[in-house]
Amino acid sequence: MKEYQTNQLKMYIEQTEMLVINPYLHIRLSKELLEKYKQGLYNKQLAFMLNNINKIRELGIKYPSNADPVFYVYIVPDENFRELLQFPSHRNCKGGGKPVLSYDLDGFNSAYGISSNLLERENKMSSMQEVNNIHEFAHLVHGMFFYNKSRILAEGFAEALPLYTMNYESCFDEHREMLLGLTEEQILSAQELIELERHHDFNKGAILPNKSCSFDFTYFSSYLFVRGCLETIESKFGLSRVESTQKFLEIVRKSQCICEWLIFDIADAIGVPREELLCGKDMQMNVTKKLKIYEKSYIK
Numbered sequence: 001m002k003e004y005q006t007n008q009l010k011m012y013i014e015q016t017e018m019l020v021i022n023p024y025l026h027i028r029l030s031k032e033l034l035e036k037y038k039q040g041l042y043n044k045q046l047a048f049m050l051n052n053i054n055k056i057r058e059l060g061i062k063y064p065s066n067a068d069p070v071f072y073v074y075i076v077p078d079e080n081f082r083e084l085l086q087f088p089s090h091r092n093c094k095g096g097g098k099p100v101l102s103y104d105l106d107g108f109n110s111a112y113g114i115s116s117n118l119l120e121r122e123n124k125m126s127s128m129q130e131v132n133n134i135h136e137f138a139h140l141v142h143g144m145f146f147y148n149k150s151r152i153l154a155e156g157f158a159e160a161l162p163l164y165t166m167n168y169e170s171c172f173d174e175h176r177e178m179l180l181g182l183t184e185e186q187i188l189s190a191q192e193l194i195e196l197e198r199h200h201d202f203n204k205g206a207i208l209p210n211k212s213c214s215f216d217f218t219y220f221s222s223y224l225f226v227r228g229c230l231e232t233i234e235s236k237f238g239l240s241r242v243e244s245t246q247k248f249l250e251i252v253r254k255s256q257c258i259c260e261w262l263i264f265d266i267a268d269a270i271g272v273p274r275e276e277l278l279c280g281k282d283m284q285m286n287v288t289k290k291l292k293i294y295e296k297s298y299i300k
């Protein structure tokens, strides 16, 4: 049995100051880190985040209970970001960001926790950073519909929101090229991903070092799965990308199941045979086939 541990993030948050950047972006940070904010060290990254948040808000996703939740960013000190954010121990880095439980009632169910050093960066934002930042906020979005139900659906949705719904794929060449190069053996079925999650091996399949999680095998496969579902919903119900994204969130929300049975519920809702959605890869392979057709239109 694990040892009981007090919730360090909760204790930290209770001591923080709150900054209201605007009505839908609030920041929490310690008094020490507030000084960095006052010196303008976070300006560039916060402007970048605000821009990404605006783009997500423009999609017009409707939340349960007609909620209009605030995006919260919890900035934590570099020294103990791992403990505060419960950051995965296998990722060997000096800073990090991930969704954490929110302690603010007017916010999403989760907040974006991030170490100070990542917000002090001055470098130019690449497509990879943009997708990665929207990925993190996408976790807040799906957290209003489903939180801890499934890694495939959570990571797949967090990838699909920027890459597919918001069409970042068209400008994220490096990622698209990797995706197009994947063989059927390299793509994992929903069943295989569930098995990895069950054995806590979901994060062990990085393809390239020094790249964002978008380049992990499991993330590619989760993305292809969710994107396949979105495309299926689109053609079955005659919906746009944004509308199918909304419907997908609602389908997962309505399921009372997790793991394999959750995939069965999705299969029933989108009109795909259960075993095929769980174990097959045809839907995922069709996504890559379609991508090859889109690819021609991206060549400038």
Ligand SMILES: [Zn+2]
Pocket: 135, 136, 139, 154, 155, 158, 213
């Ligand atoms: Zn993620």
